[in-house]
Amino acid sequence: MQTKTIIAAIALAFAGAASAQEVVKIGYAGPLSGQSAHLGKDTQSGVQLAVEDLNAKGFKINGKAVKFVMMAEDDAGDPKQGTAAAQKLVDNKVNGVVGHQNSGTSIPASKIYYDAGIPQISASATSPVYTSQGFNTTFRVVANDNKLGGSLGRYATQKLGAKRIAVIDDRTAYGQGVANEFLKEAKKAAGVQIVDKQFTTDKATDFNAILTAIRAKNADLVFFGGMDSVGGPLLRQMKALGIKAKLMGGDGICTEALPKLSGGADDVVVCAEAGGVTPEQEKKLVEFGTRFKKRYGFEVQIYAPYAYDAVMAMAQAMAEAKSADPAKYLPQLQKVKHEGVSGKIAFDAKGDIQDGALTLFGYKAGKKTRLEVIK
Incomplete structure (x- = not known):
């Protein structure tokens, strides 16, 4: 006991x-x-x-x-x-x-x-x-987006030499924010034209109407403010319509999943991730x-x-x-x-x-x- x-x-x-x-x-x-x-x-x-x-x-x-x-x-x-x-x-x-x-x-x-x-x-x-x-x-x-969008705007005009730019955003706080900061910086470059501004939603799947309008304006770069779940199908439809422009976006599209979602992103996409490491x-x-x-x-x-x-x-x-x-x-x-x-x-x-x-x-x-x- x-x-x-x-x-x-x-x-x-x-x-x-x-x-x-x-x-x-x-x-x-x-x-x-x-x-x-x-x-x-x-x-x-x-x-x-x-x-x-x-x-x-x-x-x-x-x-x-x-x-x-x-x-x-x-x-x-x-x-x-x-x-x-x-x-x-x-x-x-x-x-x-x-x-x-x-x-x-x-x-x-x-x-x-x-x-x-x-x-x-x-x-x-x-x-x-x-x-x-x-x-x-x-x-x-x-x-933040001030740095992200602004840096992408400078890169698009100074490094990629974009002259005719179309901008699409998904109407979310992130999508609009990064697109607006991109626009502010891109507009500062000499000889750059913003040929079109369009918007979609963060759940959209059909972009034919807005992309047809962009194709008619001969954009050489399309900036998209949004996530890869929309950016991937958007790029897929850009290619289907014969749009040769590069697609640029922020960290929302900058994922390992993007090539699968878009049917291939090689040499077409430039994106930025909000973070970065030195070589060491x-x-x-x-x-x-x-x-x-x-x-x-x-x-x-x-x-x-x-x-x-x-x-x-x-x-x-x-x-x-x-x-x-x-x-x-x-x-x-x-x-x-x-x-x-x-x-x-x-x-x-x-x-x-x-x-x-x-x-x-x-x-x-x-x-x-x-x-x-x-x-």
């Missing part, structure tokens, strides 16, 4: 010790269904890999090992569903959030996180509005990609390394603050300096990444191929 009592007491003690381990909840919100689900899964997997790595090395906060868990919510790339997903994460008392993916979902969700005092780091939202609302909980680890950083990114594919069975699409770095920057801020309490580690996050797989993570007063880089890509043999990194 006495032996049983001792065994029970020991079991209870172990159970108590196990339950005493602090659990740190990292929320992820993004499109896990719908047309951009492949990108949402890419980002979610980057978050999950960071969580697994932190747990594997027994990450400690204030001298105590903690257990990280990911809580994922599907926002389907829809602003209304995005706010609902954000509220669910807040109700579940997450310690921090990585997401949302699109600017159109990140912007309305950011008010919910701000009201709850929960830090939010987007690995992909590029609209300047996102970090211009005065919310001290809002951060991003990629360059390249090894880290390649190693990450190899490890990522081994773990998940598919290639990094685009955002996974940035999502991974977002989690790691949060964890570092928690360690420096000696607390996972959002109110306590938020001040540390604002001044964090983290050496990530995508480069140095540090934020300015608005929450934008400092010295954000861009990488320009083309496509060769069905693969995304780096052209150059712009700071």
Whole structure:
């Protein structure tokens, strides 16, 4: 009887010790269904890999090992569903959030996180509005549309020599934002004509009417503000109509999936990814990609390394603050300096990444191929 009592007491003690381990909840919100689900899964997997790595090395906060868990919510790339997903994460008392993916979902969700005092780091939202609302909980680890669109506008006119440009956007916060910044810069170049401006939606599949109008105006470059799920079919139909113009776009179309979605993007597409690494950083990114594919069975699409770095920057801020309490580690996050797989993570007063880089890509043999990194 006495032996049983001792065994029970020991079991209870172990159970108590196990339950005493602090659990740190990292929320992820993004499109896990719908047309951009492949990108949402890419980002979610980057978050999950960071969580697994932190747990594997027994990450400690204030001298105590903690257990990280990911809580994922599907926002389907829809602003209304995005706010609902954000509220669910807040109700579940997450310690921090990585997401949302699109600017159109990140912007309305950011008010919910701000009201709850929960830090939010987007690995992909590029609209300047996102970090211009005065919310001290809002951060991003990629360059914004001012830099993205402007750099593409300069590259189109100065490097590609485009003279007759047509612009299409998908009417989302991201699509309109990056297209407008592209236009502002492209218009500054001498001899450049904006021959047409068209718009579609982020769920459209038929572009014959707008492309026929563009074909009649002999555009030598078409800029598209939107995602690859629309940009791919758009390029497919451009080729079917015999439009010889190059297609240019931001990080939304700059994915490994684009050649498959478009029926081939070789020597036709120039796009930019909101991020970039120096040659010495390249090894880290390649190693990450190899490890990522081994773990998940598919290639990094685009955002996974940035999502991974977002989690790691949060964890570092928690360690420096000696607390996972959002109110306590938020001040540390604002001044964090983290050496990530995508480069140095540090934020300015608005929450934008400092010295954000861009990488320009083309496509060769069905693969995304780096052209150059712009700071």
